[in-house]
Amino acid sequence: MLQQTQVKTVIPYWERWLRELPDAAALAAAPEQRVLKLWEGLGYYTRARNLQKAAQQVVSTHGGRFPHAFDAILELPGVGRYTAGAIASIALNQPAPIVDGNVIRVLTRLFAIGENPRDKATNEQLWHLATQLVQAAARITNYELRIAGLVVSGACSALNQSLMELGATVCTPQSPQCLLCPVRPHCAAHREGRVGELPNLGPRTATTSREFHAFVVNCDGKLPVTQRPSGGVNAGLWEFPNVEVTGGPATPAESLHTLLQLRAHPEPWGEIKHTITRYRITQRVFRVTLSGKRLPERAGLHWLPPAELHRLPFTSAHKRILKRLTELAQ
Numbered sequence: 634m635l636q637q638t639q640v641k642t643v644i645p646y647w648e649r650w651l652r653e654l655p656d657a658a659a660l661a662a663a664p665e666q667r668v669l670k671l672w673e674g675l676g677y678y679t680r681a682r683n684l685q686k687a688a689q690q691v692v693s694t695h696g697g698r699f700p701h702a703f704d705a706i707l708e709l710p711g712v713g714r715y716t717a718g719a720i721a722s723i724a725l726n727q728p729a730p731i732v733d734g735n736v737i738r739v740l741t742r743l744f745a746i747g748e749n750p751r752d753k754a755t756n757e758q759l760w761h762l763a764t765q766l767v768q769a770a771a772r773i774t775n776y777e778l779r780i781a782g783l784v785v786s787g788a789c790s791a792l793n794q795s796l797m798e799l800g801a802t803v804c805t806p807q808s809p810q811c812l813l814c815p816v817r818p819h820c821a822a823h824r825e826g827r828v829g830e831l832p833n834l835g836p837r838t839a840t841t842s843r844e845f846h847a848f849v850v851n852c853d854g855k856l857p858v859t860q861r862p863s864g865g866v867n868a869g870l871w872e873f874p875n876v877e878v879t880g881g882p883a884t885p886a887e888s889l890h891t892l893l894q895l896r897a898h899p900e901p902w903g904e905i906k907h908t909i910t911r912y913r914i915t916q917r918v919f920r921v922t923l924s925g926k927r928l929p930e931r932a933g934l935h936w937l938p939p940a941e942l943h944r945l946p947f948t949s950a951h952k953r954i955l956k957r958l959t960e961l962a963q
């Protein structure tokens with residue numbers, strides 16, 4: 634849950650998740666739509682699906698007990714080198730390295746590494762440094778860190794958490810607080826006056842703008858929604874009918890006809906902007922009210938009353954449309 638997501642956003646999700654799916658067996662057996670509903674709003678839904686597949690593997694291969702061996706953790710669906718290292722070191726205090734954006738920033742500055750950390754050789758160099766650091770920590774026994782009421786047992790766990798925390802709170806991308814930094818005496822970038830130029834991430838990837846027309850059509854209290862196909866982005870999640878119009882001259886009325894074969898005058902209802910990877914997406918939302926008409930039918934189109942919509946997991950952007958709909962109805 635914490636990948637690409639802030640702790641304060643995750644806490645209510647985490648608490649609700651543990652209430653509803655308290656162990657691997659419960660998660661393994663849950664219907665996928667329930668899992669996606671619990672994840673709704675966190676984005677990157679592949680994580681939720683992989684978590685369920687991992688729970689199924691924990692049940693089928695490890696008798697319901699989470700494996701402790703690094704290689705067995707790495708074999709779980711959705712678990713790569715970083716996640717396996719985080720679990721093995723933070724939860725189990727094993728000398729496994731982790732390298733994420735925060736750690737990259739700290740290490741490139743501490744060791745004054747000027748090459749782009751996205752280059753394969755430099756990335757491997759960073760993993761190697763992180764391995765050496767956590768292996769050095771493993772030689773410290775009976776280590777316990779008490780900070781702000783929290784107890785971190787084990788030096789490997791503390792080392793990796795400290796590296797990430799240092800990057801998140803002190804060695805930040807802009808305006809790092811070098812004067813407060815506990816590792817300043819060891820920092821080569823600080824010594825050489827190169828803090829501002831590291832890490833060298835190269836030119837930024839250009840963003841691309843995309844535009845969609847989305848429709849909230851109310852026909853005698855029922856609204857059409859569709860489920861996204863499996864295998865693509867946001868697979869299995871629900872959304873209001875929408876179509877991409879980037880670069881095209883389509884009017885909202887034409888888009889509505891393309892989607893639902895309906896002739897009507899869509900009324901502008903607002904805009905939702907969001908970003909997915911390098912795409913800046915604008916959803917122009919339109920409202921259509923019909924009454925006494927036969928509901929247009931199309932494969933995959935479901936006409937549902939608002940109460941039923943709330944039981945479905947929606948994509949993040951369309952969840953905002955549903956929220957607005959609910960607020961207006963109150």
Ligand code: SF4
Nearest residue numbers: 742804811814817820
């Ligand atoms: Fe980062 Fe400055 Fe600390 Fe070096 S001294 S690790 S640049 S905060």
